[in-house]
Every structure is written in C-alpha cells, then in structure tokens.
Amino acid sequence: MAFDKNSNGFTFTFAAILVVVVGTLLAVSYMGLKPAYDENVRREKMQNILASMNVHVARDEAPAKYTELVHAPFLVDASGKKVDGDAFALDVLKQYKDWKAGVVRPEDMHYPVYPATHDGQTLFVLPLVGTGLWGPIWGYVSVKDDGRTIYGSTFDHKGETPGLGAEITQDWFQKPFEGKTFTDDKGDYTGIHVYKGGTNTTDPHGVDGISGGTITSSGVDEMLMRTLAIYDKYFKSAGTTDLTQR
Numbered sequence: 001m002a003f004d005k006n007s008n009g010f011t012f013t014f015a016a017i018l019v020v021v022v023g024t025l026l027a028v029s030y031m032g033l034k035p036a037y038d039e040n041v042r043r044e045k046m047q048n049i050l051a052s053m054n055v056h057v058a059r060d061e062a063p064a065k066y067t068e069l070v071h072a073p074f075l076v077d078a079s080g081k082k083v084d085g086d087a088f089a090l091d092v093l094k095q096y097k098d099w100k101a102g103v104v105r106p107e108d109m110h111y112p113v114y115p116a117t118h119d120g121q122t123l124f125v126l127p128l129v130g131t132g133l134w135g136p137i138w139g140y141v142s143v144k145d146d147g148r149t150i151y152g153s154t155f156d157h158k159g160e161t162p163g164l165g166a167e168i169t170q171d172w173f174q175k176p177f178e179g180k181t182f183t184d185d186k187g188d189y190t191g192i193h194v195y196k197g198g199t200n201t202t203d204p205h206g207v208d209g210i211s212g213g214t215i216t217s218s219g220v221d222e223m224l225m226r227t228l229a230i231y232d233k234y235f236k237s238a239g240t241t242d243l244t245q246r
Contacts, residue, residue, distance in 0.1 A: 080233025130223025
C-alpha cells in the first residue's frame, strides 16, 4: 500500500511516531542517568555541609569526610522539638516552595540539624532557604556548642545577578558571619541582620550586605532571621549541657 507523503494524514502519523520515539529515548536516557545525577546531588549536599564548617573537599571525597565529621543528623519541628524522620533526605527547598505556595503550613515544617565535630569542637550545621531577586537562595551555617555563635557559613543561589546578588557565594561575604551571634548576652533572640552594603557594621548580630545587591541581601537577611529563630528554640530547649555532651 502506497502512502501519500504529501497528505496531512502522513504528516500527522509521522509526527506522532517521531514524538513517541524521541520521548521514549529521552525517558530511557533520564532513567539511565538519574542514579548518577542523584549521587552528584547527594555529594554536593555533603560538600556544602562540610563547607559551612570551613572544610573544603572535592566532590568525590565528600562522602568519606562527611561520614567522619557528621554524626546522627535529626529533624526538629517549628517549635524546636525533635521529631522522627530522615534529616538528610528532607528536601528543604521543596518544603520552602510548598510553604510559599500554601501547600504546607508553617507549623508542619521540619528543619534538619547536622551535629558534627571538627577541629576539636562540637558544631551544629543548619540549612537555610530563602528567596533572592531571581529565584531561590540557600545556605548552611555551622553553630558552636554554645548554641548562638556562628562558626562558618556557605551560601548559594539559582540565578542571582553576576557581580551583584551572586556575590553571596564569595568568601568576602561569607567570612564576616564567623563569630556573629544570634542571641544577646541575656539569651534573647536577635537573629543576624544583613545590613545595606558599605555600612562597615560592628554589630555582633549583623554583617554588611552587598552593594548594589539590595534585594538579594534582604533575602539573606529574611532567610537568616526566619530560620535561625526556629533553631534558637531547639538550642534553648536542648540546653548547653546536652549540646556539649554530643
């Protein structure tokens, strides 16, 4: 039977077959590559957790170093109480998006805590997620066993403006967080503010933002103030003795 290659029927049939074939090939390729992709994501997450403790390793070295330094991660709820669940498996970015979309209530959100030891100190690595100018921003801060002092930090983004908001990934922005505290001497929560760039702040609870990257700086400020308030509840409920005995 001859086919009229100039007919609409032939064109539609050929297009349909092509879509099915290409779609099948893409699906097979995705399924084949997904395990490698997931493993890269897992290792990058470990790298970021370690980087917040000022431990910088290659991606292939991250699993071994993570296992060496990080011990028994856990989740806390919005009131700072421990809850059951897999801390590492929790996708905090997805949870944040679901909260912003009204799918998840604030009181139902969970927050991972990664206890670790490094350089003779007990540390607690805390994930953060927020919104920048063009999309999500995120990071990790490590906190000393006093439950209030930042030991180190690392921040990243999806699409902030090069030379402006994207500067949150640079050492000059991240280093000033070291030694800052998110409670005052009485233990009252202060958070950590990100001020307008160029202020050269001496505030023990704040750092300079990015000149020209006002929206991204504000996003980091909001992210820190909102998330550290939750973790502060955990640290206060755990008590200094429990933290130092880890």
